[in-house]
Amino acid sequence: MATARQRSTAARREAWAFHLFISPWIIGFIVFTLFPVLASLALSFTKYNIAQPPVWIGLKNYRNAVTVDPTFFLALRVTWTYALASIPLQLVLGLIIALMLNADIPLVSVWRTLYYLPSVLSGVAVAVLWALIFHPSSGILNNLLAIFGIKGPLWLFSKQWALPALIIMSLWGVGGSMIIYLSALQGVPTTLYEAATIDGAGAWRRFWNVTLPMITPVLLFNLIMGIISTLQSFTSAFVMTQGGPEGATLFFGLKLYYTAFRDIRMGYASMMAWVLFIIILVLTMAVVKSSSAWVYYEGTLKR
Amino acid sequence: MSDSTMSTAHHAAIRKAAGDNPRPRWHQGKKASRLISKTLIMLMLFAGVVVIMIPFVWMISVSLMNAAEIYAVPPKWIPSKFLWRNYYQAVTTIPFMLLLRNSLYIVIGRLVGTLLTASLAAYGFARLRAPDSNWLFAVVLATMMLPSSVTLIPQFILFAKLGWVNTFKPLIVPAWFGGGAYNIFLLRQFFMTIPLDYDDAARIDGCGHFRIWWQIILPLSAPALATVTIFNIMYSWNDFMGPLIYLRSMTESTLALGLYFFRGAYNPDWNELMAISVLLILPMVAMFFFAQRLFIQGVVISGVKG
Numbered sequence: 001m002a003t004a005r006q007r008s009t010a011a012r013r014e015a016w017a018f019h020l021f022i023s024p025w026i027i028g029f030i031v032f033t034l035f036p037v038l039a040s041l042a043l044s045f046t047k048y049n050i051a052q053p054p055v056w057i058g059l060k061n062y063r064n065a066v067t068v069d070p071t072f073f074l075a076l077r078v079t080w081t082y083a084l085a086s087i088p089l090q091l092v093l094g095l096i097i098a099l100m101l102n103a104d105i106p107l108v109s110v111w112r113t114l115y116y117l118p119s120v121l122s123g124v125a126v127a128v129l130w131a132l133i134f135h136p137s138s139g140i141l142n143n144l145l146a147i148f149g150i151k152g153p154l155w156l157f158s159k160q161w162a163l164p165a166l167i168i169m170s171l172w173g174v175g176g177s178m179i180i181y182l183s184a185l186q187g188v189p190t191t192l193y194e195a196a197t198i199d200g201a202g203a204w205r206r207f208w209n210v211t212l213p214m215i216t217p218v219l220l221f222n223l224i225m226g227i228i229s230t231l232q233s234f235t236s237a238f239v240m241t242q243g244g245p246e247g248a249t250l251f252f253g254l255k256l257y258y259t260a261f262r263d264i265r266m267g268y269a270s271m272m273a274w275v276l277f278i279i280i281l282v283l284t285m286a287v288v289k290s291s292s293a294w295v296y297y298e299g300t301l302k303r
Numbered sequence: 304m305s306d307s308t309m310s311t312a313h314h315a316a317i318r319k320a321a322g323d324n325p326r327p328r329w330h331q332g333k334k335a336s337r338l339i340s341k342t343l344i345m346l347m348l349f350a351g352v353v354v355i356m357i358p359f360v361w362m363i364s365v366s367l368m369n370a371a372e373i374y375a376v377p378p379k380w381i382p383s384k385f386l387w388r389n390y391y392q393a394v395t396t397i398p399f400m401l402l403l404r405n406s407l408y409i410v411i412g413r414l415v416g417t418l419l420t421a422s423l424a425a426y427g428f429a430r431l432r433a434p435d436s437n438w439l440f441a442v443v444l445a446t447m448m449l450p451s452s453v454t455l456i457p458q459f460i461l462f463a464k465l466g467w468v469n470t471f472k473p474l475i476v477p478a479w480f481g482g483g484a485y486n487i488f489l490l491r492q493f494f495m496t497i498p499l500d501y502d503d504a505a506r507i508d509g510c511g512h513f514r515i516w517w518q519i520i521l522p523l524s525a526p527a528l529a530t531v532t533i534f535n536i537m538y539s540w541n542d543f544m545g546p547l548i549y550l551r552s553m554t555e556s557t558l559a560l561g562l563y564f565f566r567g568a569y570n571p572d573w574n575e576l577m578a579i580s581v582l583l584i585l586p587m588v589a590m591f592f593f594a595q596r597l598f599i600q601g602v603v604i605s606g607v608k609g
């Protein structure tokens with residue numbers, strides 16, 4: 001029977017051990033996360049090119065973005081359009097494929113493997129491959145369309161088609177979300193389906209009133225992670241279009257990269273990073289707030 | 304729970320009323336329609352798979368073609384002659400072995416750091432109690448959602464001031480300080496499923512926490528560690544923006560970066576470009592095929608339980 005003093009010493013020793021075990025993470029968090037987040041906020045109020053010390057300019061960066069910068073709103077619009085198109089498409093497509101794979105068909109693991117495969121590939125290799133596919137003359141897409149007598153557009157060289165091309169390309173990786181949905185679907189208890197069938201529910205009713213509500217937590221998580229990653233898209237635009245033609249694919253993340261590492265305007269770039277951060281934060285909170293209306297935890301709506 | 308018992312009772316009542324016929328006639332019609340819908344689904348899946356596989360097949364075909372055949376209409380799927388020479392050319396134009404060595408160096412450096420520090424932190428969060436452990440773990444979770452662009456620039460400035468630009472250090476060192484919130488989360492969840500009896504037994508034998516972590520928890524966590532390994536390797540191998548920002552010369556570049564430079568500096572034909580791309584994705588494809596279950600398991604744990 002430990003005395004109170006012995007217990008508190010033991011507790012103190014355990015707390016000490018705890019801090020020791022997480023110390024690499026704590027150091028990493030402070031140095032590589034906390035400090036940079038605060039520093040980039042501070043930098044956003046400065047003019048800084050690394051060679052010379054930062055110069056405090058207050059809200060000038062923020063003001064310039066809204067008034068003087070010709071591509072600030074363009075980049076926001078491009079990124080927003082891309083996200084608005086590709087996030088729902090990926091979600092719906094991934095869900096549809098997962099539903100098909102969940103329908104008690106043979107060779108599920110083969111289908112699953114093949115659909116998931118594109119998601120494990122390197123962003124650069126994928127970008128280069130799709131640059132070839134979308135090439136107006138040597139690309140297989142236009143050559144295939146030519147078989148049907150359709151003259152394909154200039155894709156990455158066309159102001160109208162460049163962004164749609166990137167959206168199409170993003171759907172190649174739909175297997176990533178499909179796998180998650182498939183697993184969620186497999187977790188829906190069959191008793192619920194049985195009960196619904198007994199009550200006379202047809203296939204659509206079963207989907208809408210049983211399947212969908214039961215997987216809403218996973219949908220929520222994927223939606224949030226999708227927002228966070230899509231709004232920061234960089235590699236495909238960087239490798240394939242460099243933001244063109246005429247800014248049609250100037251993703252915000254790309255513009256941020258150019259501002260920081262080509263123009264060496266660290267203050268302005270930090271401002272951009274924080275604007276993006278705020279946007280992502282607001283969107284995420286909005287989604288989470290709305291989730292009480294459509295997400296079912298443990299089969300009940302959390303109010 | 305009461306729902307299901309009611310429905311099974313309900314179901315049993317229906318069956319009894321139908322005279323306990325195991326397959327009433329309306330069921331047979333249903334069976335046929337189910338077969339039709341399954342076939343339909345298989346066809347759609349097959350069509351989808353064909354569309355998904357086209358880019359792969361095309362990539363490999365082009366890598367073995369001569370430059371003129373790429374432009375053929377209708378597209379030529381099988382090259383008339385398999386030009387393995389394209390691969391030889393691509394691999395000798397860029398310092399392939401050097402780039403490969405750099406990539407491996409970074410992959411392994413990151414992997415070891417991640418496995419060690421993430422599992423240490425995960426052990427702390429899973430097994431050790433302290434007054435601030437709960438809110439610290441909330442911080443871990445919060446960092447999982449932090450967009451990387453907001454830490455990008457100050458991190459770069461820090462490493463630039465340290466003189467670490469054009470070295471591997473900025474890419475490897477952070478992994479030794481926590482190894483990523485995702486991994487800590489994943490490992491902590493797994494550690495929590497290991498029964499405390501093992502810890503207790505070890506403690507009776509005089510093991511301190513470190514030995515428990517090293518000799519009990521880690522060996523028992525092989526599946527979770529394998530999953531973290533797979534994803535870490537994939538992330539490091541495919542990483543483009545990190546090397547792009549920190550590695551400034553061809554001799555320090557990774558393979559992924561090398562592909563990008565190759566395209567810009569040499570303006571190669573598509574076939575050589577595809578050859579390099581195939582070589583770049585080959586290890587990941589191979590790893591995926593051998594470790595499929597770990598991939599899927601990992602995606603599921605973070606996506607479904609997250």
